[in-house]
Amino acid sequence: MSNREFIMQMQPWFGEEEKQSLSDYMDSGGFITEFKQTEVFENSLAEYVDAKHCIVVNNGTISLSLAALACGLQAGDEVIVPNYTMIATANSLKMFGIEPIFVDVEATTLCLDIDLVRSAITDKTKAIMFMSANGRYPTVGIDAFERLAAEHNLLLLEDAAQSLGSYYPDGRHIGMAGVAGSFSFSAPKIISTGQGGCIVTNDDAIASKVRKLKDFGRASGGNDYHDSLGLNFKFTDIQACIGIEQMKKLPWRVERKKAIYERYQSQLASIEEVSFFAQDLTHTTPWFIDVLVEARDQLMDFLKTQDVGTRVMYPPINKQPAYNVAGDHPISNLIGASGLWLPSAAQLSDESIDYICHSIKKFYG
Secondary structure (H helix, E strand, O other): OOOOOOOOOOOOOOOEEOOOOHHHHHHHOOOOOHHHHHHHHHHHHHHOOOOOOOEEOOOOOHHHHHHHHHHHOOOOOOEEEEEOOOHHHHHHHHHOOEEEEEEEEEEOOOOEHHHHHHHOOOOOEEEEEEEOOOOOOOOOOOOHHHHHHHHHEEEEEOOOOOOOOOOOOOOOOOOOOOOEEEEEOOOOOOOOOOOOOEEEOOOOOHHHHHHHHEEEOOOEEEOOOOOOOOEEEOOHHHHHHHHHHHHHHHHHHHHHHHHHHHHHHHOOOOOOOOEEEEOOOOOOOOOOEEEOOOOOOHHHHHHOOOOOOOEEEOOOHHHHHHHHOOOOOOOHHHHHHHEEEEEEOOOOHHHHHHHHHHHHHHHHO
């Protein structure tokens, strides 16, 4: 082992500002549960992505479920889902009886392959769940998916968990092309509240349904009259205090994430065993440094001896025991075999990046 401090693949970044905000809030005698601070956090997110409505919930999996339910999806409906994504994308539907139909992704962006989506549409298909992998958009452009959805009378929903700070070339924030979009604030994300997520939409009816679904189906806040069914997926003001301070740091983190990505690309350009995906750094912000590598397991083992942490990218969902669904998805399979996340924290120093890249070069010799 080297004499360095271990470089984690990812870690959240909380500072004095979050600590002070929590302390001030506790001194104020707040109820801790979802209230005024939550509303401030929602408003800052809505303003950042230019959404009419932002509703925060307890995590980014439930935000996907509530978006789907609020749009009228129900048990037995089919929704096209990428076979390369965090399993939450599929689970958020399956747990409510909605059937995820797995489709492979583009080799260049890891976003849904539109030709394969088109082929997968059946009479039961009600929606497309588009996942913007690492903040990227599809080669054909998101407007091609909007047209396809309109042509077949399908809902377009966006899993933008990895995409806060990323935009489509037309200027819309990723997550704002579909009828509803979802973001995550789990520990590895560009801003974190530990756990948390949100739904963004410009549709008043969808927003109203989401607010009821997350709060027991209450007709309005603070009463016990229920005109619909719902569960409890509320946020807390404690998390909101952290989120508000994190949002103030987001613009700087966006720039830093891009600089980190560029430095990796530049340092590893001569290593033919490492290849990057098609990331448009003008418009999009990489969440993680994702690469395809040769001899992945051996590289990971070697980097660990150099005090460098890495993480395997998502395996193909259809092959996971929880699903075990037949299907030939070569790109998802390739990522499952060769995809690797390198250290990606926003606080990673240039010197650390250089050391990581030097270690990778040493491995490939």
